[in-house]
Amino acid sequence: xxxxxxxxxxxxxxxxxxxxxxxxxxxxxxxxxxxxxxxxxxxxxxxxxxxxxxxxxxxxxxxxxxxxxxxxxxxxxxxxxxxxxxxxxxxxxxxxxxxxxxxxxxxxxxx
Amino acid sequence: xxxxxxxxxxxxxxxxxxxxxxxxxxxxxxxxxxxxxxxxxxxxxxxxxxxxxxxxxxxxxxxxxxxxxxxxxxxxxxxxxxxxxxxxxxxxxxxxxxxxxxxxxxxxxxxxxx
Numbered sequence: 032x033x034x035x036x037x038x039x040x041x042x043x044x045x046x047x048x049x050x051x052x053x054x055x056x057x058x059x060x061x062x063x064x065x066x067x068x069x070x071x072x073x074x075x076x077x078x079x080x081x082x083x084x085x086x087x088x089x090x091x092x093x094x095x096x097x098x099x100x101x102x103x104x105x106x107x108x109x110x111x112x113x114x115x116x117x118x119x120x121x122x123x124x125x126x127x128x129x130x131x132x133x134x135x136x137x138x139x140x141x142x
Numbered sequence: 143x144x145x146x147x148x149x150x151x152x153x154x155x156x157x158x159x160x161x162x163x164x165x166x167x168x169x170x171x172x173x174x175x176x177x178x179x180x181x182x183x184x185x186x187x188x189x190x191x192x193x194x195x196x197x198x199x200x201x202x203x204x205x206x207x208x209x210x211x212x213x214x215x216x217x218x219x220x221x222x223x224x225x226x227x228x229x230x231x232x233x234x235x236x237x238x239x240x241x242x243x244x245x246x247x248x249x250x251x252x253x254x255x256x
Contacts, residue, residue, distance in 0.1 A: 065244065074146075074233050074247035075185060120185065128173060128237075129187040129198055130245060 043139045050108040052136045054121035057102065061125035066095060066106045068117045069135070075120060078106070108138075116140045144168045146248035148234050154254045155224055163219045163251045165234030174217045175235040175245060176209065178202070185233065191217065224255045 044050045052066075062083040067075035081088045081095045081104075088095050094107040104121050118137050122130040147166045155161050167174050176188040189199040191209055208220045217236075221228055231252050235245040 067247075072250075074249045077244050077246060080244055122185075127198055128190055128243075129175070129200070130177070130185075130235075131187065132185040134184045 040134070041137045041139065043141055044111050046113060046140055046142050047110055050106075050111045050115070050138060052106045052108075052119050052121075052138065054104040054106075054133050055102060056104065056121075056123055056133075058123075058125050059099070059102065061102075061123040063124045064095070064097060064104050065122045065130070066093075066104075067120045067122060067132075068115075069120060070117045075122075078119075111138075111140050113140050113142065146234055146236055146246055148232075148248040148251050150251060151249065152252045152254075154256065157226055157255055158223050161221050161224055161253060163221075163232050163234075163253070165217045165219070165248055166215050167217055167234065167236030168238075168246060169215070171236035171238050171246075173197075173237045173239070173243075173245075174209075174211070175237075176219045177233045177235060177247075178230040179233065179250075180230045188219070188232075221253075224253075226255050229253055229255045 065080040066078040068078050069075045079090045079093050079095050081097050086097055092109045096105045108115055116139055118135040120135045121133045146168055149164045153161055174191045177185050178188055179185045187200050189203045189209055190197045206222045210218050231250040233250045234248040237243040237245045
């Protein structure tokens with residue numbers, strides 16, 4: 032079955048530093064990947080997505096990298112701010128339209 | 143900016159009671175979803191709905207669950223006879239097209255079964 036895992040449950044960074052959150056997946060048929068941010072008591076908020084025909088995609092302060100060879104996905108946040116503190120989930124689809132979520136990484140930004 | 147809305151934000155019910163969770167997806171979206179998140183765990187897919195029928199469901203979505211789009215705007219999740227383990231956050235999501243399209247999530251309904 033599908034499984035999605037993250038390397039670290041908690042990531043602490045200093046304000047202004049760059050953050051890198053990683054995600055590994057198992058299904059090589061996965062073709063669409065999304066990063067969501069979830070603040071306490073709220074629903075997942077879309078950050079950035081990438082399709083399997085791409086290796087990299089950039090947004091405002093965020094970059095997603097996809098390495099299909101090793102089935103690895105990462106989210107890079109530049110100049111991390113206190114407002115970036117949240118749980119970050121990777122999610123993916125493959126052969127259907129349901130999202131399979133990872134377990135989440137808690138990002139803590141220290142002042 | 144259009145957004146998915148959900149009501150109620152919190153629901154407390156007794157075990158064995160029926161609950162209906164309501165969602166208003168983004169107006170031009172065609173695909174609708176329910177997910178749940180047990181406290182401290184990851185978000186889990188329950189069901190997807192398109193063209194007035196279920197398109198996919200997980201093993202969690204058993205006979206106690208049903209979904210309905212009673213009119214042009216609402217999308218509901220019914221749990222017929224709630225169990226303690228149904229306590230979770232329930233998220234509605236919608237997207238315009240389907241696979242490989244961004245799903246936008248509502249704020250969730252926190253369900254507590256006593």
